[in-house]
Amino acid sequence: MRKWIAGAGLVYVLYGLFIYWYLFMTGDAAVPEAVRGTEADPASFMKPSQLAVAEQYSNIKNFLFFIGIPLDWFLFFILLITGISKKIKQWMATAVRFQFLQVAGFVFVLSLIVAAVTLPLDWIGYQVALDYNISTQTAASWAKDQIIDFWIGFPLFTVCVLVFYWLISKHEKRWWLYAWCLTVPFTLFLFFLQPVVIDPLYNDFYPLQNKELESKILALANEADIPADHVYEVNMSEKTNALNAYVTGIGANKRIVLWDTTLNKLNDSEILFIMGHEMGHYVMKHVYIGLAGYLLLSLAGLYVIDKIYRQVVRTFGARLHINGKGDIAALPLLLLLISVLTFASTPFSNAVSRYQENAADQYGMELTRDREAAVDTFQDLAVTGLTQVNPPLLVKVFRNSHPSIMERIEHAETNEKTEEDPTSKPDSDQ
Template identity: 55%
Template sequence: MARKIGVYAVIAYVLYGLFIYWYLFYFADTSLPFEYEGSQADPAVFLNARELSLSEEYSKVRNLLFFLSTPLEWLFYLLILLVGLSKAFKRWAEQSTRFKFFQTAIYFIWLSFFAFVATFPLSYISYSLAKTYNISTQTFSSWMKDELIDFWINYGIMVIVVSVLYWLMNKSRKRWWLYAWMLTIPFTLIMVFLQPIVIDPLYNDFYPLKDKELEQKILALADKADIPADHVFEVDMAEKTNALNAYVSGIGGNSRIVLWDTTLNRLNDNQILFIMAHEMAHYVKKHIYVGIAGYLLLSLAGLYATARIMNWAISRWGNEFKVDHVKDLRSLPLFLMILSMLMFAASPLTNFVSRYQESQADLYAIEMTKDPQAAITSFQELTRAGLSQVNPPLLVKIFRYGHPTMLERISALEEYEIKMRNENID
């Protein structure tokens, strides 16, 4: 039975991959609606023929990799259960030490290592793709360094999380999911607080903005928005990417206004001020707190659903999974697989909320700067730098886009520009 489940799962993954390939390369229509042709949202207006061709090619392959990677993770966890590796990991851990925490650490290092190896090919293809299309400028050694930092940070955090999770499962078979959720509240807040000052500097160097004149303009904008800020940081990203970005991160006293040096190199001051006004809008409109609250609500529903599904799955396929009960550490791949599936299923909702917030931030920024042309040209340059599709396929938008499409963003700014012009005439 275990072999049959594994074979069916592999066949299902292959068929799913073929469907996604057909959808992205043959079925999906990314052409611009005729009413937008010739507008500032039309990529043919601001991209040359080569850039247009490259953006379509790059986007299709990148989207294919996205849709293949998450279900590959599910398939990996399922096969780990079916072939008995989860059982072997636990046996090796128990033979190595009698202390529960260290048993969990040993079990999870084996699971993490196998997961890293299984997903590495797609990660490397994604890296190579970005290099081929000149999005990434990162050397292989630098990329591997970031991959290993990711590995060890995730491992360190997850060892603690998994240890606490299975301790709760052993203490309360029925309500472990509720107690686990209660602990996610302080954990989430701590991680958001630590991200800009502890984790982010592990990947990149942050330093005060060198252009003091621009810094004063940004701080004046922050003061206008009632954002307490004394410095603007720039981060060295040119050695890793040609993409552009800026953000406001953190909560409370550790919040930071950050600009990538690639953004500074390719955009003028007015364009940068619009982008910074957009990022400040997230702070002003409390989007980070709304995001945390939404995440906690989804976590509650997700953990409850995971508990119910795990009980059902083990009662039905426990023999095939080599797992007797939920509280057995061998069930961890099942827990991770179900949680990942639920997160993927919830992504259309979370992306919808995120796109709404981003639209709010665009509106706030344009009302603050009153410079539609700077806003429009900044989005055009972002499209060029990232080789983004202006009008992506529907499934891509639903499952991938936490921002409105460039078609939606630029056309909204054009409408605002027309509105401003009419008001000035009146």
């Protein structure tokens, strides 16, 4: 057991050293020669001091991300190899009579352990954001969000675990298929509830207060044939200086939401471009495409997890203190497999997301007919968020669900050149 723990610890440390070396010493975030002097060159809209700070902040943030994910894997492995997971199960069996309460108690203790181990890294991330003036959130507000996260996640997680172990006891060979069938309505239900139940637990949402701007946005929506009565704003300035807007929810609960930081720091033309971008997501049905893609990936993922789970339990069950596939003590193994496969699929899901974001950028520029506002918006996003304009490859692949700021500005420039191409055929009536 000591050898396994030492080996896993060594692998984790070597991985952390590699990530540090890659991000801080070799990660290529330099500006290509072809971009220098253009609007996509960060030197054209950021001071040298801002560039240096953005590089530092981005590297720290990316480092925390890359070492945080395998920390969960290491923790789950330790819980299994040391027999702690089995002991928690035994404690629950002696503490409560009913099996469903034993499972709920096991999930609660496991959730507390995971929260306690990952909390220091989360706290460091919060402090870094404060130090670089990205976060404006008080420690009390941050702690409140952590507590809300826990008490939203715990009951949902408990229900999922109860259903999983019930399915595997009743349908050992096809549990993964039945689990996926239940995932579809459950996911749709959460998507429907999120804008009106979950999101308001963290922030206050209300109709856009600037009625003149709202009229402009609704006129833009009408031009795009989008049924819209309200645009919502959220008081994110209490927590951050960053800018954002997004589309959330499905059906009657679909919302377009603007952060108040965006309203306070951007002019109307830039906000209208952002709205055009979000309307592009709506028109091209990206929310539904993303939801369908998630459900298809989850089907494939559950099938693969079933095969690996069976093999690991069969081969290493005794060493990991697992008595079979239906043993609640095997839950850390299941979580480990889910986390690893989710991380492995991230490059694909991010690539699809970047394609959709690029298409939404294009739609926003076409709808507003204001390419300059798009460029100004991208530049403001980089400055206010201390964003690397051209992040290293691993960051792009595993972290970026949007094209880089440099790519978005270059796309806008390409769009302008295409529109102004003198070789394009004129209309017959000109």
